[in-house]
Amino acid sequence: MDLKTLTFLVVGATFALYIWIAIKSRASSTSEFYVAGKGVHPVLNGMATGADWMSAASFISMAGLIAFKGYDASVYLMGWTGGYVLLAMLLAPYLRKYGKFTVPEFIGDRFYSNTARMVAILCLITASITYVIGQMKGIGVAFSRFLEVDFATGLVAGMVIVFIYAVFGGMKGITYTQIAQYCVLIFAYTVPAVFISLHLTGNPIPQIGLGSTMSDGNGVYLLDKLDLICNDLGFAKYTTQKGSTLDMFLMTMSLMIGTAGLPHVITRFFTVPKVRDARSSAGWALVFIAILYTTAPAVGAMARLNLMKTIQTGEVGAPNSNLAYTEAPSWFKNWENTGLLKFEDKNNDGRIQYYGPGLDDKAASMGWQGNEMVKVDRDIMVLANPEIAGLPNWVIALVAAGGIAAALSTAAGLLLAIAAAISHDLLKGIFMPDIDEKQELLASRIAMGGAIIVAGLLGLHPPGFAAQVVALAFGLAASSIFPALMLGIFAKHVNNKGAICGMLTGLGSTLIYIFWFKGWLFIPGTNMAPDNAANWWLGISPGSFGAVGALLNFAVALTVSKFTANPPEHIQHLVEDIRVPKGVAAASDH
Amino acid sequence: MKSASEYWRRNLRLVIISLIVWFVVSFGFGILLVDPLNSIRLGGYKLGFWFAQQGSIYIFVGLIFVYARNMNKLDREFDVHED
Numbered sequence: 049m050d051l052k053t054l055t056f057l058v059v060g061a062t063f064a065l066y067i068w069i070a071i072k073s074r075a076s077s078t079s080e081f082y083v084a085g086k087g088v089h090p091v092l093n094g095m096a097t098g099a100d101w102m103s104a105a106s107f108i109s110m111a112g113l114i115a116f117k118g119y120d121a122s123v124y125l126m127g128w129t130g131g132y133v134l135l136a137m138l139l140a141p142y143l144r145k146y147g148k149f150t151v152p153e154f155i156g157d158r159f160y161s162n163t164a165r166m167v168a169i170l171c172l173i174t175a176s177i178t179y180v181i182g183q184m185k186g187i188g189v190a191f192s193r194f195l196e197v198d199f200a201t202g203l204v205a206g207m208v209i210v211f212i213y214a215v216f217g218g219m220k221g222i223t224y225t226q227i228a229q230y231c232v233l234i235f236a237y238t239v240p241a242v243f244i245s246l247h248l249t250g251n252p253i254p255q256i257g258l259g260s261t262m263s264d265g266n267g268v269y270l271l272d273k274l275d276l277i278c279n280d281l282g283f284a285k286y287t288t289q290k291g292s293t294l295d296m297f298l299m300t301m302s303l304m305i306g307t308a309g310l311p312h313v314i315t316r317f318f319t320v321p322k323v324r325d326a327r328s329s330a331g332w333a334l335v336f337i338a339i340l341y342t343t344a345p346a347v348g349a350m351a352r353l354n355l356m357k358t359i360q361t362g363e364v365g366a367p368n369s370n371l372a373y374t375e376a377p378s379w380f381k382n383w384e385n386t387g388l389l390k391f392e393d394k395n396n397d398g399r400i401q402y403y404g405p406g407l408d409d410k411a412a413s414m415g416w417q418g419n420e421m422v423k424v425d426r427d428i429m430v431l432a433n434p435e436i437a438g439l440p441n442w443v444i445a446l447v448a449a450g451g452i453a454a455a456l457s458t459a460a461g462l463l464l465a466i467a468a469a470i471s472h473d474l475l476k477g478i479f480m481p482d483i484d485e486k487q488e489l490l491a492s493r494i495a496m497g498g499a500i501i502v503a504g505l506l507g508l509h510p511p512g513f514a515a516q517v518v519a520l521a522f523g524l525a526a527s528s529i530f531p532a533l534m535l536g537i538f539a540k541h542v543n544n545k546g547a548i549c550g551m552l553t554g555l556g557s558t559l560i561y562i563f564w565f566k567g568w569l570f571i572p573g574t575n576m577a578p579d580n581a582a583n584w585w586l587g588i589s590p591g592s593f594g595a596v597g598a599l600l601n602f603a604v605a606l607t608v609s610k611f612t613a614n615p616p617e618h619i620q621h622l623v624e625d626i627r628v629p630k631g632v633a634a635a636s637d638h
Numbered sequence: 639m640k641s642a643s644e645y646w647r648r649n650l651r652l653v654i655i656s657l658i659v660w661f662v663v664s665f666g667f668g669i670l671l672v673d674p675l676n677s678i679r680l681g682g683y684k685l686g687f688w689f690a691q692q693g694s695i696y697i698f699v700g701l702i703f704v705y706a707r708n709m710n711k712l713d714r715e716f717d718v719h720e721d
Contacts, residue, residue, distance in 0.1 A: 119672075119691075122691050125691050125694075132702060255692060258683070259681040260681065261682065269681070269682030270682055287676075289672065293669060300669065322720050327706035328703070328706045331699065331702035338699050341695055345692065630718040
């Protein structure tokens with residue numbers, strides 16, 4: 049059976065499974081639609097959180113970034129896992145105790161102000177839409193390869209499927225489908241990693257394989273070999289640091305607090321029955337996430353090694369040691385068709401030269417006239433990885449299904465958070481308190497559709513690779529939502545004015561900093577300064593600025609609160625009440 | 639019954655200790671001290687690199703479960719646990 053048919057079969061089968069589950073557990077009330085009736089077991093909730101969390105960025109994009117950035121990509125690994133520690137200790141149990149549906153609802157009540165609730169909605173929508181753009185980029189890449197069409201067509205196909213899928217179920221359907229999607233995506237991610245690790249190092253566990261010696265008998269460690277080849281080809285060494293320490297520090301911090309501030313993740317902890325379940329559920333979520341996140345470094349390193357060895361078949365500079373274009377494997381041609389991989393025979397020798405800036409001087413003397421791999425979109429690495437390693441077709445089909453599962457589950461979770469903010473908080477909560485449940489559900493489904501269209505259009509010209517776009521979303525969540533929530537729980541004296549000023553400062557400063565370098569509303573060509581380290585303030589990249597924005601948010605909120613009236617008595621009691629688990633709202637209270 | 643403020647104080651102490659560990663293994667070992675640690679080897683891994691790409695994640699997982707267990711114990715001690 050050829051690859052295309054097989055991929056259709058595998059992807060089709062997984063889709064049938066998701067749809068079957070979605071229909072079996074369809075939401076009938078708003079409580080089921082938003083928080084699955086609050087009856088989800090913590091381990092299952094952890095698994096669903098894992099799928100919700102691990103998006104196209106984690107599945108498709110992250111290992112590609114690791115492959116090309118090496119050590120510097122550690123910011124994604126630490127940032128996207130360390131946030132769960134903050135979530136488990138600083139937010140999840142208290143928000144569960146409070147027991148409402150959405151993040152803006154908590155902020156509106158705690159800061160006794162509809163303005164605060166509106167600002168929270170604004171923050172939530174800005175961060176979530178940016179995040180969905182990243183997903184759309186990933187979905188576009190997966191579909192363009194899988195349907196063998198160009199990127200734009202793949203993106204539209206993806207939008208249609210997300211639309212049908214997300215509008216269907218609501219949280220109850222999404223939770224149970226996400227559990228299935230977790231299983232699909234983790235299987236799809238680890239199987240090729242095990243094969244490749246076994247092939248390269250003889251050790252089937254990728255986490256150990258990455259630290260082992262190559263199985264070619266020379267006794268050289270894989271990572272040392274990779275450093276050596278990178279160096280020979282004029283690339284920066286894999287395991288050494290390339291960017292600035294300050295930027296790495298702030299980026300990791302932004303991703304961590306952004307993780308804890310992302311509404312679609314926080315909402316997941318509203319779905320468990322008890323406060324203590326919220327604590328352990330964060331742990332279980334991280335267990336399921338860690339399985340992928342500790343595998344990713346191996347996938348990245350091994351993909352990079354295989355890619356370089358495929359193109360540079362022998363010693364650098366030796367005759368015939370570069371791959372002839374006519375002999376390029378089928379994956380090479382397939383990815384060229386999507387436009388995400390481009391080769392240009394600059395010196396017309398019919399062979400492919402792939403090298404970095406460190407080799408420029410020597411390259412000229414060998415008759416090489418520039419790096420001929422003019423475009424290697426990093427987002428293709430995970431999907432191409434099994435083909436590069438020569439794994440059987442069913443593994444490749446499985447990876448396509450896994451990537452789509454990852455993108456779908458996260459897009460659905462995010463769209464749900466956006467829909468809830470618009471229908472539950474904005475309409476029901478503020479502007480049209482009289483609408484009934486049915487109208488509220490209809491409004492949230494319309495909001496989902498609108499969000500998909502906006503994100504899809506912006507996804508056509510994404511401001512970076514999927515994981516980088518997603519990093520911007522985290523910066524926005526970090527600078528606006530996390531500080532407001534944390535102060536709401538831990539600082540009793542922070543009042544409405546402080547919280548509102550803080551959120552606006554955090555969101556505003558971060559958004560302006562990002563748009564300054566990425567273009568207003570991410571529209572290409574409208575940026576005020578070129579997006580590179582020389583122009584950044586103190587060398588802080590736009591993706592790292594969220595940590596600075598969060599700091600400003602904290603400072604402004606605390607200062608303003610100090611000089612204005614204390615929150616009223618009943619709010620202080622509310623804060624005291626959410627700090628203890630006893631008296632939690634019952635599982636089916638809504 | 640013991641006081642709510644004492645419960646909160648004990649909770650904060652536990653959170654602060656946990657967050658110190660969280661900070662040291664990631665920002666400390668993985669970023670700020672990565673160079674000196676890289677001179678130590680863990681198989682094929684340089685130790686700083688290992689903390690940044692593997693070790694910190696394992697420790698985060700352990701940290702949450704230890705916290706959750708201690709908090710559940712604390713809840714019972716102060717009689718603020720659910721049901």
